[in-house]
Amino acid sequence: MKAKVVWNLLRNGFDRLTIYLPIILTATLALGTYWLVRNAPKLLEPAAKEAPKHEPDFFMRGFVIKNFLPNGELRSELFGTEGRHYPDNDTMEVDQVRLRSVSPEGLTTRATANRGLSNGDGSEIQLFGNAIVVREAAVSAGGKPIPRLEFRGEFLHAFLDTERVKSHKPVTLIRGADQFTADSLDYDNLTGVANLQGRVRGLLMPSAAAPGAKH
CATH class of the missing domain: 2.60.450.10 (Lipopolysaccharide (LPS) transport protein A like domain)
Structure with a gap:
């Protein structure tokens, strides 16, 4: 009897986990994407063209x-x-x-x-x-x-x-x-x-x- 109760609890927990698993995976993916964006190296921005200096060449x-x-x-x-x-x-x-x-x-x-x-x-x-x-x-x-x-x-x-x-x-x-x-x-x-x-x-x-x- 006790084993049956434990089994039912485990099955209910697994069913709930199955229900929330897509949400957990989506949240984990979003957090991972945010982390990557924050830590990825920034693309080099085009530098402004400097005005030519009055210096002999x-x-x-x-x-x-x-x-x-x-x-x-x-x-x-x-x-x-x-x-x-x-x-x-x-x-x-x-x-x-x-x-x-x-x-x-x-x-x-x-x-x-x-x-x-x-x-x-x-x-x-x-x-x-x-x-x-x-x-x-x-x-x-x-x-x-x-x-x-x-x-x-x-x-x-x-x-x-x-x-x-x-x-x-x-x-x-x-x-x-x-x-x-x-x-x-x-x-x-x-x-x-x-x-x-x-x-x-x-x-x-x-x-x-x-x-x-x-x-």
């Missing part, structure tokens, strides 16, 4: 950079004691810079400064410290003399393709024997117009009398 010493026209003719030569290229804005910073360029009309321009900053294709250059830009004297296609031009200042910005020289700082302009000073300058070689602003002063020298002219 290569250096040059005692160098010359030459640019050529599509027809193969020399457009410009850039010399320096040391150069640093910055990839973020594709510029070349040059110490003790010297520049020589030739316009399509054959006019030669030379520039020097303590430091220069050229753009990627060499079409423009900013000159800092003891900056000098000289366009050599020449003769036009029609045989008219083109006087020598010289620009001096602590800052000059030369545009080779458009043949312009600009500065927002005091400059000296020497045209032949004439000399002008101003607080700023915008010179366009294609039109031959020099826009001088600020405190403008000029010294005009009388032109030499032609041979045989009467005084």
Whole structure:
């Protein structure tokens, strides 16, 4: 009799366990899934792209950079004691810079400064410290003399393709024997117009009398 009672209790307990087994298994699976999610390594999130830093990616010493026209003719030569290229804005910073360029009309321009900053294709250059830009004297296609031009200042910005020289700082302009000073300058070689602003002063020298002219 006692064995029968024990058997009935065991059977009832097993039946109840069978009824609740799916719930127990589901709860155990949920707990296991939660544990795995909490302890699983996190996926790497895409890192934000850093803005390029203004740092040189290569250096040059005692160098010359030459640019050529599509027809193969020399457009410009850039010399320096040391150069640093910055990839973020594709510029070349040059110490003790010297520049020589030739316009399509054959006019030669030379520039020097303590430091220069050229753009990627060499079409423009900013000159800092003891900056000098000289366009050599020449003769036009029609045989008219083109006087020598010289620009001096602590800052000059030369545009080779458009043949312009600009500065927002005091400059000296020497045209032949004439000399002008101003607080700023915008010179366009294609039109031959020099826009001088600020405190403008000029010294005009009388032109030499032609041979045989009467005084």
